[in-house]
Amino acid sequence: MRKIVLSLALLASITAPVLAQETPGGRLGTGLPVPRYVSLKTDRVNLREGPSKDHRTAWVFQRAGLPVEIIAEYETWRRIRDAEGTDGWVLHSLLSGRRTALVMPWAKENTPPIPLLNRADDKGSVVAQLQPGVIANVKGCSGSWCDVTVVAERGGDVEGYVRQEKLWGVYPDEKVE
CATH class of the missing domain: 2.30.30.40 (SH3 Domains)
Incomplete structure (x- = not known):
């Protein structure tokens, strides 16, 4: 003991x-x-x-x-x-x-992209698909969702929400303001 x-x-x-x-x-x-x-x-x-x-x-x-x-x-x-x-x-x-974060750097090859949603809700509309290893700028995190921006392939930034557990660079349940 x-x-x-x-x-x-x-x-x-x-x-x-x-x-x-x-x-x-x-x-x-x-x-x-x-x-x-x-x-x-x-x-x-x-x-x-x-x-x-x-x-x-x-x-x-x-x-x-x-x-x-x-x-x-x-x-x-x-x-x-x-x-x-x-x-x-x-x-x-x-x-x-x-603060930045990597999208699922632990993912294996052929892992499907992670949806970037227009709101912090699984029912939100997909605004982009994020490949594992993409760097996202962290604007804030609630403890379960993060508001991030990523640079789009065609230039410009795309903003949306991704589940916090899909990111490396924020702690589980961490709130970022």
Whole structure:
């Protein structure tokens, strides 16, 4: 029984958002909740093995607007994780507080498109079909539906609603204003 209690306590400490606190050596984080979602500011972001430019670049992101999750902070560095679980360190200046989300990045090949509806209701009219992996700009979320905009193939933005569980970049039941 004791092992189960310890496991539940460990799970609670991993999943519960906490405020960034003073790190060993007295370096403060931002005080914002960790984990939290942000997006990449530019289309070239080096993901490093550690929190300094002296650390090797492990990966280069090449998709501005890609949502990532901040999982740790150290001075001006943020440890981030992408939708595939890859994690590493980036400079805070390469991140934006703008909320974006990926449409079902976990979907298998040949998954049907996800309907973007004109209202937050399964009976709404379809305004667009979203392919898995599309980046959506998050305007707001109610905890079950998100109001998003996406760039249409022919240019211009299309706005509509998608079920929150179809997105990576917002937490389940999270309200975004």
